[in-house]
Amino acid sequence: xxxxxxxxxxxxxxxxxxxxxxxxxxxxxxxxxxxxxxxxxxxxxxxxxxxxxxxxxxxxxxxxxxxxxxxxxxxxxxxxxxxxxxxxxxxxxxxxxxxxxxxxxxxxxxxxxxxxxxxxxxxxxxxxxxxxxxxxxxxxxxxxxxxxxxxxxxxxxxxxxxxxxxxxxxxxxxxxxxxxxxxxxxxxxxxxxxxxxxxxxxxxxxxxxxxxxxxxxxxxxxxxxxxxxxxxxxxxxxxxxxxxxxxxxxxxxxxxxxxxxxxxxxxxxxxxxxxxxxxxxxxxxxxxxxxxxxxxxxxxxxxxxxxxxxxxxxxxxxxxxxxxxxxxxxxxxxxxxxxxxxxxxxxxxxxxxxxxxxxxxxxxxxxxxxxxxxxxxxxxxxxxxxxxxxxxxxxxxxxxxxxxxxxxxxxxxxxxxxxxxxxxxxxxxxxxxxxxxxxxxxxxxxxxxxxxxxxxxxxxxxxxxxxxxxxxxxxxxxxxxxxxxxxxxxxxxxxxxxxxxxxxxxxxxxxxxxxxxxxxxxxxxxxxxxxxxxxxxxxxxxxxxxxxxxxxxxxxxxxxxxxxxxxxxxxxxxxxxxxxxxxxxxxxxxxxxxxxxxxxxxxxxxxxxxxxxxxxxxxxxxxxxxxxxxxxxxxxxxxxxxxxxxxxxxxxxxxxxxxxxxxxxxxxxxxxxxxxxxxxxxxxxxxxxxxxxxxxxxxxxxxxxxxxxxxxxxxxxxxxxxxxxxxxxxxxxxxxxxxxxxxxxxxxxxxxxxxxxxxxxxxxxxxxxxxxxxxxxxxxxxxxxxxxxxxxxxxxxxxxxxxxxxxxxxxxxxxxxxxxxxxxxxxxxxxxxxxxxxxxxxxxxxxxxxxxxxxxxxxxxxxxxxx
Numbered sequence: 001x002x003x004x005x006x007x008x009x010x011x012x013x014x015x016x017x018x019x020x021x022x023x024x025x026x027x028x029x030x031x032x033x034x035x036x037x038x039x040x041x042x043x044x045x046x047x048x049x050x051x052x053x054x055x056x057x058x059x060x061x062x063x064x065x066x067x068x069x070x071x072x073x074x075x076x077x078x079x080x081x082x083x084x085x086x087x088x089x090x091x092x093x094x095x096x097x098x099x100x101x102x103x104x105x106x107x108x109x110x111x112x113x114x115x116x117x118x119x120x121x122x123x124x125x126x127x128x129x130x131x132x133x134x135x136x137x138x139x140x141x142x143x144x145x146x147x148x149x150x151x152x153x154x155x156x157x158x159x160x161x162x163x164x165x166x167x168x169x170x171x172x173x174x175x176x177x178x179x180x181x182x183x184x185x186x187x188x189x190x191x192x193x194x195x196x197x198x199x200x201x202x203x204x205x206x207x208x209x210x211x212x213x214x215x216x217x218x219x220x221x222x223x224x225x226x227x228x229x230x231x232x233x234x235x236x237x238x239x240x241x242x243x244x245x246x247x248x249x250x251x252x253x254x255x256x257x258x259x260x261x262x263x264x265x266x267x268x269x270x271x272x273x274x275x276x277x278x279x280x281x282x283x284x285x286x287x288x289x290x291x292x293x294x295x296x297x298x299x300x301x302x303x304x305x306x307x308x309x310x311x312x313x314x315x316x317x318x319x320x321x322x323x324x325x326x327x328x329x330x331x332x333x334x335x336x337x338x339x340x341x342x343x344x345x346x347x348x349x350x351x352x353x354x355x356x357x358x359x360x361x362x363x364x365x366x367x368x369x370x371x372x373x374x375x376x377x378x379x380x381x382x383x384x385x386x387x388x389x390x391x392x393x394x395x396x397x398x399x400x401x402x403x404x405x406x407x408x409x410x411x412x413x414x415x416x417x418x419x420x421x422x423x424x425x426x427x428x429x430x431x432x433x434x435x436x437x438x439x440x441x442x443x444x445x446x447x448x449x450x451x452x453x454x455x456x457x458x459x460x461x462x463x464x465x466x467x468x469x470x471x472x473x474x475x476x477x478x479x480x481x482x483x484x485x486x487x488x489x490x491x492x493x494x495x496x497x498x499x500x501x502x503x504x505x506x507x508x509x510x511x512x513x514x515x516x517x518x519x520x521x522x523x524x525x526x527x528x529x530x531x532x533x534x535x536x537x538x539x540x541x542x543x544x545x546x547x548x549x550x551x552x553x554x555x556x557x558x559x560x561x562x563x564x565x566x567x568x569x570x571x572x573x574x575x576x577x578x579x580x581x582x583x584x585x586x587x588x589x590x591x592x593x594x595x596x597x598x599x600x601x602x603x604x605x606x607x608x609x610x611x612x613x614x615x616x617x618x619x620x621x622x623x624x625x626x627x628x629x630x631x632x633x634x635x636x637x638x639x640x641x642x643x644x645x646x647x648x649x650x651x652x653x654x655x656x657x658x659x660x661x662x663x664x665x666x667x668x669x670x671x672x673x674x675x676x677x678x679x680x681x682x683x684x685x686x687x688x689x690x691x692x693x694x695x696x697x698x699x700x701x702x703x704x705x706x707x708x709x710x711x712x713x714x715x716x717x718x719x720x721x722x723x724x725x726x727x728x729x730x731x732x733x734x735x736x737x738x739x740x741x742x743x744x745x746x747x748x749x750x751x752x753x754x755x756x757x758x759x760x761x762x763x764x765x766x767x768x769x770x771x772x773x774x775x776x777x778x779x780x781x782x783x784x785x786x787x788x789x790x791x792x793x794x795x796x797x798x799x800x801x802x803x804x805x806x807x808x809x810x811x812x813x814x815x816x817x818x819x820x821x822x823x824x825x826x827x828x829x830x831x832x833x834x835x836x837x838x839x840x841x842x843x844x845x846x847x848x849x850x851x852x853x854x855x856x857x858x859x860x861x862x863x864x865x866x867x
Contacts, residue, residue, distance in 0.1 A: 140157055148231075330360065
């Protein structure tokens, strides 16, 4: 007998603890007196580690022991402990107290942190620079908003303290252990004050937080010596603004306040500097992860407003946008406004009665449990309008800027100019009316920021165009008669001089008169007050006569427009007769004559002129007529007949025997619109058009289903379609043979013929066979079918006799699955299920219908599918 041996390999199951659990830490030292050996001092070092308890189950627990390294600041060497680090066991682990939440908070967070306490007593040799004690570990909690969490040593934690020389006998400050709730986008306060046993003066500021060095998991190891690398901050955050630009720390109290950032976790470092008798003794740190949640609370918050310098009308809003702020009461601090001094609107406006400084107040949810109030000041000094102008526009010349700011209250007190020169960083000034020299041409955005003694501060911006030379413009080149006098014109700022001094009345005038006898180019030189120079010229062509030539006369279709394009050097034109000329003073005139007309034109240059004639002959358009619209019966033809000209062209040419004659025959099978183009040979080359529509009526009679079965005396509603008029024959059994839907009551089978006819006599016929069964109304169902697609017995369906409605017809296979279901009469099963042909077999069917008398008929049975 053989035995089967079953060998089971038991593989080790490795459970990796994720150590992303650290939310902060602080290392404290206390001076305990002289050590047991000469020239030594005794210290108690306390390490606080904060852990988030609401983390996944596989997250590392609070450590039971830590490795603390101590480094001599005189030489950077590690003070030799037992390993050479010190193994310090956890002394205690307690809850971190949570400070009271704001009243009526909604969606309050569950802050569940623990703090572990690790105590180390150590004797250190006295030295000149003291010592640094350090503990390093991985791993900060994940998904910090202000830190790039890309792993490695830069997202761990280093907690350290610097012990000053023993001569100070110093005890480090100690931060509070409690935590506060912070709601996103809400005003908040965090108390980061520290207690100092020695009574030293403490100065607070934000500080970087430090990464974990080489540590990548929760295992202990010997920490590295200082200095330490900070964590990498995300965009919009840094060690000076770890909670964004809206949060600041009070340097004297350690109170952090402002508007909270968006929901998330933030690494926050705070340093406190200890001063004794004006001497900096030490710098102490706390590193903690701040959790900003989407909680909410009611409150009144009024941020500081800028001075109102435009209007007495001031808009107000509660800067705490909580949905819990149900009611608002505003006191604008303007008693002279009477009943308008208060408002219960959420975002009111108020027009102050005078300028000045006003203290306004907001109360939310007045008289309710969640009420809050606050005050703020608003300064109202409207009528402050900054403005400036400039003198000069040329490169390498002095451009003067003049402040034209006006203020209704106070005095303009400061100016800050930016001359918009991208090539320099020194293109600024703080005086009232400065000057500047540009070395390149271009458009420069000038920005003036001004303030007044009432606190108004505004910026006015304008763009000036600096050019290589000043603006100078002259007449366009021109033409004159040698017996005339012409005035030239120059435009610009400064003084002008003209050359040559040839037949010109004043070479220093901006509008001199000239009378040259030959073609001459005159030059104008403009000199601005700043020394900028520009030169331009104008050419004056001088003639003794005017050239004028017209092309030959023309012929047009009556009511069309004729064009005259004379070849001439004239400056002015006059056409006659004026009645049919669209513009009688232009060179290329347009005419709409109502008869044959001769036009005359005079071209002139000053006192020189010439004249010529131009004749326009008119020929009437042909008169197109395509005939009258008509209606015909399909398939009859129709002869078209057009008139009005001598040449014809029909479109579309469809169904026409000849589209190029006036009277083609159309055999169109459908309605159509023909357009005829008519031309003549009388002189007007343009065609005229007309159209005719042939409407083809083709009624199609439909008497209904070709074969219909009923029982004796079952009323049958016939339904004919196809035209306006109906006739059924023979009329046997019909209540009205001349309507579309008569009712037939028969005792014998009958064949009916339906004739439909339109109003003009177009007609069509159709037939219907009505089979009358001399049986009771019922559902007759075959017992077998052969769905082999040979066109015979391929569909299995009930035969309804005398049935008005089929409620259902269902077929099941032997497993009880519904393979077919319909409510439509004369539809049936093709022997497939889910697209697959079914094998030969027996299937169960059930059918239910309602006969023409309203009686429900239910039947069931089996059918054999044969392949």
